[in-house]
Amino acid sequence: MAYSFPEEVLEHVFSFLSSDKDRNSVSLVCKSWYEIERWCRRRIFVGNCYAVSPSLMIRRFPEVRSVELKGKPHFADFNLVPEGWGAYVHPWIVAMSRSYPWLEEIRLKRMVITDDSLELISKSFKNFKVLVLSSCDGFTTDGLASIAANCRNIRELDLGESEVEDLSGHWLSHFPDSCTSLVSLNLACLASEISFLALERLVARSPNLRTLRINRAVPLEKLPNLLRRASQLIEFGTGAYSADVRSDVFSNLTEAFSGCKQLKGLSGFWDVVPAYLPAIYPVCSRLTSLNLSYATSQNPDLGKLISQCHNLQRLWVLDYIEDIGLEELAANCKDLQELRVFPSDPFAPEPNATLTEQGLVAVSDGCPKLQSVLYFCRQMTNAALVTIARNRPNMIRFRLCIIEPRSPDYLTLGPLDAGFGAIVENCKELRRLSLSGLLTDRVFEYIGTHAKKLEMLSIAFAGDSDLGLHHVLSGCESLRKLEIRDCPFGDKALLANAAKLETMRSLWMSSCSVSFGACKLLAQKIPRLNVEVIDERGPPDTRPESCPVEKLYIYRTVAGPRFDTPGFVWTMDEDTAVRLS
Amino acid sequence: MSGGPMAIVKPEMKSYIWLQTADGSIQQVEQEVAMYCPVICREVAQNSTGSSKNNAVVLPERVNAAVLGLILDFCRFHQVTGRSNKERKIFDEKYIRLDTQKLCELASAADSLQLKPVVDLTSRALARVIEGKTPEEIRETFHLPDDLTEEEKLEPLRNMTDDPRIRLLNRLYAKKRKELNERKKLKNVEVEEQQRVDERSVDDLLSFINGGDGDSKGVRETKNKKKTRGRKEQARNNSPNNEAGNCNKESSCLASGCLNGDISDVSSPSRNSKLQNSASATFPSKLDFDDFDMDDELDPVMQEKIDREVEDFARRLNCDWPEILSLAPERRLGPISMNGNGSLKRCTAGVDRG
Numbered sequence: 001m002a003y004s005f006p007e008e009v010l011e012h013v014f015s016f017l018s019s020d021k022d023r024n025s026v027s028l029v030c031k032s033w034y035e036i037e038r039w040c041r042r043r044i045f046v047g048n049c050y051a052v053s054p055s056l057m058i059r060r061f062p063e064v065r066s067v068e069l070k071g072k073p074h075f076a077d078f079n080l081v082p083e084g085w086g087a088y089v090h091p092w093i094v095a096m097s098r099s100y101p102w103l104e105e106i107r108l109k110r111m112v113i114t115d116d117s118l119e120l121i122s123k124s125f126k127n128f129k130v131l132v133l134s135s136c137d138g139f140t141t142d143g144l145a146s147i148a149a150n151c152r153n154i155r156e157l158d159l160g161e162s163e164v165e166d167l168s169g170h171w172l173s174h175f176p177d178s179c180t181s182l183v184s185l186n187l188a189c190l191a192s193e194i195s196f197l198a199l200e201r202l203v204a205r206s207p208n209l210r211t212l213r214i215n216r217a218v219p220l221e222k223l224p225n226l227l228r229r230a231s232q233l234i235e236f237g238t239g240a241y242s243a244d245v246r247s248d249v250f251s252n253l254t255e256a257f258s259g260c261k262q263l264k265g266l267s268g269f270w271d272v273v274p275a276y277l278p279a280i281y282p283v284c285s286r287l288t289s290l291n292l293s294y295a296t297s298q299n300p301d302l303g304k305l306i307s308q309c310h311n312l313q314r315l316w317v318l319d320y321i322e323d324i325g326l327e328e329l330a331a332n333c334k335d336l337q338e339l340r341v342f343p344s345d346p347f348a349p350e351p352n353a354t355l356t357e358q359g360l361v362a363v364s365d366g367c368p369k370l371q372s373v374l375y376f377c378r379q380m381t382n383a384a385l386v387t388i389a390r391n392r393p394n395m396i397r398f399r400l401c402i403i404e405p406r407s408p409d410y411l412t413l414g415p416l417d418a419g420f421g422a423i424v425e426n427c428k429e430l431r432r433l434s435l436s437g438l439l440t441d442r443v444f445e446y447i448g449t450h451a452k453k454l455e456m457l458s459i460a461f462a463g464d465s466d467l468g469l470h471h472v473l474s475g476c477e478s479l480r481k482l483e484i485r486d487c488p489f490g491d492k493a494l495l496a497n498a499a500k501l502e503t504m505r506s507l508w509m510s511s512c513s514v515s516f517g518a519c520k521l522l523a524q525k526i527p528r529l530n531v532e533v534i535d536e537r538g539p540p541d542t543r544p545e546s547c548p549v550e551k552l553y554i555y556r557t558v559a560g561p562r563f564d565t566p567g568f569v570w571t572m573d574e575d576t577a578v579r580l581s
Numbered sequence: 582m583s584g585g586p587m588a589i590v591k592p593e594m595k596s597y598i599w600l601q602t603a604d605g606s607i608q609q610v611e612q613e614v615a616m617y618c619p620v621i622c623r624e625v626a627q628n629s630t631g632s633s634k635n636n637a638v639v640l641p642e643r644v645n646a647a648v649l650g651l652i653l654d655f656c657r658f659h660q661v662t663g664r665s666n667k668e669r670k671i672f673d674e675k676y677i678r679l680d681t682q683k684l685c686e687l688a689s690a691a692d693s694l695q696l697k698p699v700v701d702l703t704s705r706a707l708a709r710v711i712e713g714k715t716p717e718e719i720r721e722t723f724h725l726p727d728d729l730t731e732e733e734k735l736e737p738l739r740n741m742t743d744d745p746r747i748r749l750l751n752r753l754y755a756k757k758r759k760e761l762n763e764r765k766k767l768k769n770v771e772v773e774e775q776q777r778v779d780e781r782s783v784d785d786l787l788s789f790i791n792g793g794d795g796d797s798k799g800v801r802e803t804k805n806k807k808k809t810r811g812r813k814e815q816a817r818n819n820s821p822n823n824e825a826g827n828c829n830k831e832s833s834c835l836a837s838g839c840l841n842g843d844i845s846d847v848s849s850p851s852r853n854s855k856l857q858n859s860a861s862a863t864f865p866s867k868l869d870f871d872d873f874d875m876d877d878e879l880d881p882v883m884q885e886k887i888d889r890e891v892e893d894f895a896r897r898l899n900c901d902w903p904e905i906l907s908l909a910p911e912r913r914l915g916p917i918s919m920n921g922n923g924s925l926k927r928c929t930a931g932v933d934r935g
Binding site: 005006008009012013014015016017019022025026028029030031032033034 | 643685688689692693700701704705707708709711712713714715716719720723725726727728729
């Protein structure tokens with residue numbers, strides 16, 4: 001390109017680069033590419049909303065159409081992040097409302113969004129199309145009403161697993177009659193009744209609707225009304241899947257499902273009445289995705305259903321599936337890529353379903369494309385893990401949650417180091433790993449040595465000493481997110497590997513042994529980190545410096561310390577040390 | 582025929598359009614092929630050019646004879662109406678198998694001729710060339726300059742090499758600079774500072790520096806720390822090339838954190854102290870130093886002296902000096918020339934004399 005290459009053509013070339021990574025590389029090539037790229041960047045992903053400020057983002061990328069932000073650390077899903085910690089999206093919305101009039105898409109995960117923010121969105125962006133709120137909270141159905149009423153071109157409204165305060169089911173009626181653009185509507189998380197009539201009419205006038213997930217409150221008998229008006233659906237989430245057993249309801253339902261010739265994914269299924277399960281048999285063979293994680297159905301109904309889904313690629317299910325059901329899965333669903341087995345009753349002292357390590361071994365054996373696993377169980381052995389590892393070297397995500405902390409290999413009574421070691425050694429493309437069971441520092445040595453592509457690691461109740469953490473921080477070259485709870489990791493490993501932290505998105509440590517003094521030191525060593533001490537016992541300087549902090553959240557940032565910390569969060573900075581020591 | 586109306590098409594004769602490329606060469610091309618290009622089509626229709634050699638359609642600058650050939654190959658194939666989509670696709674896939682340079686030329690030419698299908702094909706192909714490459718690799722492939730400043734680079738940080746010698750060096754430089762600044766502030770024109778000889782060996786120093794990893798409580802705010810804190814607001818990351826620089830930040834922090842505030846006494850790093858304790862303005866990484874203008878007035882003689890001392894110190898450390906310094910990227914070269922090897926000159930002078 002020695003001679004001038006026209007900018008528009010270069011922009012056109014960039015438009016074919018889909019990954020953020022490639023766009024980032026392009027922007028770092030030279031001055032002119034940097035400039036061209038920043039003006040034509042249309043989509044931004046911010047993995048940690050506190051890593052950069054809205055003004056920085058806006059200044060660099062003036063023509064953005066789609067923004068994705070993530071807020072609270074992942075362990076917020078397990079209630080480890082106290083209420084009020086942060087992740088408020090409002091400042092972002094305000095800034096974008098001023099600078100991105102053509103913004104079309106906002107996707108948020110684990111953020112707090114208020115009705116005010118929703119209203120601002122609905123009024124500021126004339127061409128707004130997509131709103132996805134995964135695991136968000138802070139808003140009510142009033143906010144949804146503004147979106148419905150004002151976003152003329154809304155295509156996607158997905159409330160994910162958010163917590164919404166249900167003030168009224170009538171917000172759905174705020175979609176004007178002229179709104180016919182909906183492609184995706186996910187209301188599954190709403191607790192109370194929605195206006196069914198409004199929903200029905202909305203569905204009827206949305207010819208492009210491909211995804212519809214209704215909430216539990218919509219009764220089973222009403223499903224055919226929806227399905228008949230939306231036979232083009234690709235993904236459907238039912239409401240409560242229960243009703244008095246009546247043949248007319250059953251045949252209506254079966255007929256309605258049969259009419260959906262393009263249906264590929266099903267979810268919902270609260271309160272399943274087994275007699276109604278066969279109503280979906282007509283669509284089973286087309287299904288690629290099945291989410292039964294709320295379905296309390298058991299074998300043999302469950303197994304029978306699943307065994308008809310020969311094209312299944314993704315299955316989320318409760319442990320009611322048991323080893324037997326998983327064996328059937330392994331035998332029938334050869335395209336399976338992702339399996340998630342959730343506990344039906346994690347707090348029960350005794351297992352309420354015969355789900356053991358055998359089920360997972362069977363699936364790993366029978367499903368050659370299996371690459372993503374989330375498995376809650378009560379027992380595991382090294383032998384099983386080794387088998388799984390050898391069966392599935394193509395594993396990318398492996399999250400094993402043995403419910404009781406520090407459970408050993410139930411046959412040998414030893415730690416599960418060798419088993420997980422086999423996983424990281426054989427599965428060279430492993431990107432995500434969650435550990436559980438009895439584990440010593442040894443497992444971390446294996447991880448540090450072999451898990452070179454590992455990006456996210458979750459550790460709980462594991463390890464013996466700082467050496468464990470040191471192995472991970474010094475060995476895992478691709479590590480981006482590390483979350484740790486209840487492990488005997490202290491200051492040494494952290495401080496010795498302080499520089500590593502700036503190469504990662506974030507580190508969470510709770511109920512470990514990191515001292516307040518070390519937190520301060522860390523903040524001094526690496527200025528571009530926010531070191532947040534989260535401690536509900538009160539200010540950390542009222543306790544000795546050697547006292548471990550309750551929770552620690554460290555993340556790299558170019559935005560400096562945040563200003564919205566609640567009373568139980570302290571951001572360490574270089575001055576703190578001077579003032580307090 | 583002279584200029585004016587286009588050549589009359591006789592059914593049994595093909596008619597041709599005359600095209601002139603940027604390099605002056607003129608060729609005739611079958612009419613239906615040439616007219617597949619919107620720009621040529623427009624020229625012929627609106628301005629009645631192309632009917633003779635003297636009245637050739639002058640093609641845009643970016644279209645030379647060679648690339649015109651490629652363009653016409655495309656037009657010649659696709660202007661035939663009978664072809665199936667599959668045929669066209671197969672042709673396109675083969676057509677686009679060109680080296681990067683050719684792809685760029687073709688994209689550029691097609692753009693100027695408004696031949697969108699070729700622009701699309703070449704753009705996609707170029708995107709595939711770019712996919713998965715690092716910025717350096719992309720630069721190499723397209724022969725682009727490495728002209729971004731630190732401020733503009735927002736690269737993710739690489740894992741750092743924890744070379745204690747680098748840390749030591751960085752710390753020492755930082756100290757020297759600080760001292761120089763302080764002296765300047767006092768408007769002290771004294772050229773030589775009194776030597777504070779440190780009798781300790783390098784090894785002693787290194788172990789002193791590397792000992793104590795987190796138990797130290799004393800916090801000494803060095804000037805460097807203040808500067809790095811001021812940096813926070815700037816969207817700036819260390820270039821992966823600048824590992825020396827990264828080590829500097831870490832080392833300055835280590836200095837304050839680990840050494841219990843005694844480092845100010847270890848002003849002269851070297852044992853038999855050929856190194857003066859004058860601040861060095863020469864340092865591989867400028868990342869941690871705010872005021873690049875600070876050393877603008879540094880006496881060149883002094884500068885040279887310092888550089889020599891540093892070089893000597895490096896030799897005494899027995900480290901691979903060029904190798905370490907070559908970790909720092911090539912920056913704007915300062916005006917000061919140096920004895921010593923080229924890499925030293927490049928790096929030390931390159932910090933904008935900061």
